[in-house]
Amino acid sequence: MSHIDSxxxxxxxxxxxxxxxxxxxxxxxxxxxxxxxxxxxxxxxxSYWWALAAAAALTVTIALAVHWSYLVRRAAPPGVTISHxxxxxxxxxxxxxxxxxxxxxxxNFQPPENGQVLENKS
Amino acid sequence: MGVDADERSxxxxxxxxxxxxxxxxxxxxxxxxxxxARSVVGEAEAEDCVQxxxxxxxxxxxxxxQPDAFRAWILRTVSRLAxxxxxxxxxxxxxxxxxxxxxxxxxxxxETVDVEAVLSVLAPRQRAVMHLTVIENMSDSDISAALGLxxxxxxxxRRRAREMLLRALKPVSAPGVRx
Numbered sequence: 001m002s003h004i005d006s007x008x009x010x011x012x013x014x015x016x017x018x019x020x021x022x023x024x025x026x027x028x029x030x031x032x033x034x035x036x037x038x039x040x041x042x043x044x045x046x047s048y049w050w051a052l053a054a055a056a057a058l059t060v061t062i063a064l065a066v067h068w069s070y071l072v073r074r075a076a077p078p079g080v081t082i083s084h085x086x087x088x089x090x091x092x093x094x095x096x097x098x099x100x101x102x103x104x105x106x107x108n109f110q111p112p113e114n115g116q117v118l119e120n121k122s
Numbered sequence: 123m124g125v126d127a128d129e130r131s132x133x134x135x136x137x138x139x140x141x142x143x144x145x146x147x148x149x150x151x152x153x154x155x156x157x158x159a160r161s162v163v164g165e166a167e168a169e170d171c172v173q174x175x176x177x178x179x180x181x182x183x184x185x186x187x188q189p190d191a192f193r194a195w196i197l198r199t200v201s202r203l204a205x206x207x208x209x210x211x212x213x214x215x216x217x218x219x220x221x222x223x224x225x226x227x228x229x230x231x232x233e234t235v236d237v238e239a240v241l242s243v244l245a246p247r248q249r250a251v252m253h254l255t256v257i258e259n260m261s262d263s264d265i266s267a268a269l270g271l272x273x274x275x276x277x278x279x280r281r282r283a284r285e286m287l288l289r290a291l292k293p294v295s296a297p298g299v300r301x
């Protein structure tokens with residue numbers, strides 16, 4: 001509340017507003033600067049700890065990922081070599097190829113019977 | 123809004139991380155910014171609002187391209203926070219406080235004036251424009267630059283604010299009293 005002498009409500013209000021707004025703040029400029037500085041320090045420390053925590057979390061994540069990929073590699077069955085299993089000669093003109101552990105491919109190569117020659121009839 | 127060389131060098135130092143220089147800037151601008159915030163958010167929140175403004179300003183200070191414009195820039199930073207606070211407060215007034223809210227017309231007694239009650243009829247931007255006009259005697263172009271409003275918008279906010287104030291103050295005008 002401000003005490004004003006004028007009788008005109010608008011003048012009285014403007015005068016009262018000026019008096020009210022221009023009162024000195026509860027905190028002096030020096031106290032305010034110290035308070036702001038303190039808040040900035042707290043903020044800096046907090047962001048330092050956050051950065052440290054984020055870096056630690058990232059390091060742990062990377063370490064776990066590396067360890068996991070190592071475990072996966074170690075536990076992988078040696079199936080990659082199965083497809084390269086040797087071609088097995090069976091007999092004259094016969095070949096057995098193992099495409100994988102359970103898939104044999106048998107092929108039999110024979111010359112045409114009675115000396116027939118395949119002709120292109122088209 | 124003239125700027126002395128000292129202020130310019132303080133801003134430049136603060137932009138390079140000099141906390142002491144920034145503290146000097148806080149000291150320089152604290153009082154008038156609290157006056158401004160009082161008009162926009164009220165007595166209770168004014169100092170917290172300005173303090174928040176300075177904390178935000180420190181983090182964004184490197185983005186200030188013209189050190190000479192610090193005064194307008196910090197005013198804009200504080201005003202944005204003040205508008206946000208005022209909007210939030212308007213939405214979250216406890217029911218008992220809303221019921222007790224004073225009629226602006228009764229805020230002017232024979233000898234006293236409850237400024238906050240009268241200002242409550244204005245929108246936050248209107249309060250800001252009126253404060254910078256009436257209390258800080260700033261020109262429209264300075265207000266426009268500081269609040270990020272077009273000059274025409276400043277004039278329109280002021281005209282509307284004056285109309286609303288007059289309307290709010292009218293019922294207490296006694297017959298024969300000069301207007």
